[in-house]
Amino acid sequence: MVAHKKSVNIGVFNILNSIMNAKAAKLRATIDAGRRAEQERPVLYEHISHLQQYIISNRYDRNEVRDAEMTMNDYEQQAVAINTKIDMGKIAQSDLQYVDKFKNIYNSVVVAPKLRELYELYGQISARMDMLDERMFACEINMNPYERSASIVEQSETDMEMYQAEYAQLSERLNDIQRQMALYQNTK
Secondary structure, eight states, X not given: OOOOOOXXXXXXXXXXXXXXXXXXXXXXXXXXXXXXXHHHHHHHHHHHHHHHHHHHHTTTOHHHHHHHHHHHHHHHHHHHHHHHHHHHHHHHHHXXXXXXXXXXXXXXXXXHHHHHHHHHHHHHHHHHHXXXXXXXXXHHHHTOTTTSOXXXXXXXXXXXXXXXXXXXXXXXXXXXXXXXXXXXXXXX
């Protein structure tokens, strides 16, 4: 039995990539919030510990104890929220590995082939520009009216203009390709 490869439209990968980029940004924000919460937690627990000691020391002053208990309840609610942020940060950290796996697949399926195509096109255009350089050099030699006939000089001038125009177009195309290559290399 022959195994069939399933192909996926590159457009689907691009849509998934934008979704994953948005998801990664949210995951990183959650991870950062979890890390900040981990730094806040010891301070908050220290405040709770001090309030517990204060309540024990002032157990006979009911008004002071009541205020301290209310404050401690607020801190305990904050501790629950901080622990939730820490847990969510850990979950987000684990979920981020799936984004990284997708990025690796995306790079191998979409980015790498496109970069290879751009490098190949860049090489072809560069080769064509080298050939035009040689032809323009030949035209310069043939444009000497003291060594060449008027028809050859005229033809060389016409050819030179045509080669220079094509060279300028190819040069602009190379710049476009370099910009595209930079964009794809930045997505890796």
